[in-house]
Amino acid sequence: MRQDKTNMIFQAAIDIFSDRGFDRATMDDIAARANVAKGTIYYHFKSKEDLFLFLVEEGIDLLQESVREMIRPEMKGIQKLEAAIRQQIAFFDHYRDFCIIMLREGWGAEERQKEFRRMLTEYISLLEEFIRQAMEEGDCRQTDPESAAWTVFGGAAITSLHQLYSRKIYKTDELFKQTSSILLQGLRK
Amino acid sequence: MRQDKTNMIFQAAIDIFSDRGFDRATMDDIAARANVAKGTIYYHFKSKEDLFLFLVEEGIDLLQESVREMIRPEMKGIQKLEAAIRQQIAFFDHYRDFCIIMLREGWGAEERQKEFRRMLTEYISLLEEFIRQAMEEGDCRQTDPESAAWTVFGGAAITSLHQLYSRKIYKTDELFKQTSSILLQGLRK
Amino acid sequence: MRQDKTNMIFQAAIDIFSDRGFDRATMDDIAARANVAKGTIYYHFKSKEDLFLFLVEEGIDLLQESVREMIRPEMKGIQKLEAAIRQQIAFFDHYRDFCIIMLREGWGAEERQKEFRRMLTEYISLLEEFIRQAMEEGDCRQTDPESAAWTVFGGAAITSLHQLYSRKIYKTDELFKQTSSILLQGLRK
């Protein structure tokens, strides 16, 4: 991303939104963090909501891309799923702020939140597709792939989020191994 | 719960907080829904935050109790964990609004959110304890029990939340079977 | 004064009004201090304003009486004035709270404040009368007695008030000697 004003605002917005949530974040905060005047934000973005959704879209796109990069067409479904989980955990570890935003802002009846879920659902569909493929290939028990995809997403996401607020220090790689083995093989020995 | 004003406010608060989130919920909304004057809320609760935390505490207590009721001391750890997952899903299915609040309001640096996590952690500790017991009894792979407990909580919670906003209709029992088999035995056959 | 509820409220009101001023004082504060329920205050006094004015009236009456007690008809005007100053300083020293109320609440256009000034003026008229007599007796320079009475009242009152908030400790007797010599003989040797 270029170091133009739009991008400075973008970066500041991630910081502030993840720190305070959508409602508590103020355009003043964002402007100050971005080192631009408040009016400048409105020159680049229609509204606070617009800025927020732009940011979320970029983030989810980035997450999707980074998962897609790990996938080769010849891989089996279960391998793809494993790669996705690994990538999601790495992504959330890297973009901690974004992880908070994703868990916090998607639930509710407002248009902004519906739009958010629409975008998130795009990503979840990826996981769903992998599960579907794995089921067809006989590597995965028969289950509702949509529901399962959300379980996997949620398990990984909340685990990422928890370690953000935990006193314990987790290594990303350890976290991945533990979480993916729970989600892929289950806790039972 | 008695049908006094305090309880009417309590019920209204759950409705409004889950519908709009803490910040978007207004005391006017809550008062209107509860059919009391705004001042009445302040007669019974010190502040918006106080009302919110009271509500959260009651909810988490209720969840914990409903899980504890299913547990017999003679049960194995893995059985306790299974019962807990079942109960959590049933609870979230019954108190849908509360499920939203739990996922949405716990993340951030504000005192209210820290207090929330403190209370939530109490519940998660229950799951952790079951996992620990199951590991000792050789029914569960060696893993970090704290992190695993959050994975289980998050997987189950997000799954509950998703179906709230999904067009599909899930039966609670089906949802439990699927989710718990993912979390307990893993997706891989 | 009897130890009935009315009097308990009266005492509490002086405390609270002098501590917080009329506007910042709440009926809740007063009720709590008086150890009665809030409704009880309204049983004994029509309103907050009513309570306040009752209290002020009692106070000014008390001040007037205590001055009058020191006056003998055969005294010269200048002696009466000196006795009055002494008594006012002693009174303000004894009823510190009341002194604050008198200086703070009398200025403004509200009905309560006009009523206050009407009552205060009654007391000042006493001083005026003494000055008039002293002028007639040739003991006092020719001046506007009304204006002079206020100067005397104000000089003594503010001096009392200042020592309330001062780190220095003044003895009442010293304070009287200094203040009355300034007001009666002037600073110039």
Add this chain to the structure above:
Amino acid sequence: MRQDKTNMIFQAAIDIFSDRGFDRATMDDIAARANVAKGTIYYHFKSKEDLFLFLVEEGIDLLQESVREMIRPEMKGIQKLEAAIRQQIAFFDHYRDFCIIMLREGWGAEERQKEFRRMLTEYISLLEEFIRQAMEEGDCRQTDPESAAWTVFGGAAITSLHQLYSRKIYKTDELFKQTSSILLQGLRK
């Protein structure tokens, strides 16, 4: 003072605060009087208290300056004191509203009031200094200069205030002559 918004707010605030006192004055009133939107006040001043203290500081500074302007280093202490009394009475006559504020808002335990007294004390220290000099020069009886300064301030201030609410019309010059002769030479012939 320039005719910008800040100054319009400043003028309006003096009007409203002196008319209603700090607590009864509303930001709505001030905004309406200043012909600005309420938000504009908050753009220029942090809070009601901030606005109030700014106004008080400006006022006391103005009073101090106007007194200092009358003082020549070669003057005797007693002359300086006389000039100060004259100036204070003229100032209070000119800025009547400010006089009310000074007498009304300085007494109490709130931070705002403490800050007020701190600023007022600065001015009183001037008088104290003059009295001290006069004592050294043998023109003034031995007395506690701090306490005496407050007596002089209070006598002059209350006299000014009284005539604001009196039906009588006083000429500033007359008022000064009377008041200063009381305070400087005493009432006794």
Add this chain to the structure above:
DNA sequence: AATGAATGAGTATTCATTCAT
């Protein structure tokens, strides 16, 4: 006589958005 739960009008403060420069 006394109570205290309930009320709702009133207030300071915040903040997304606009717009003249």
Add this chain to the structure above:
DNA sequence: TATGAATGAATACTCATTCAT
């Protein structure tokens, strides 16, 4: 493009007063 002063609708919270018991 960019600015930041100005706006005013929105909102948490307060508190004098009422009234059923």
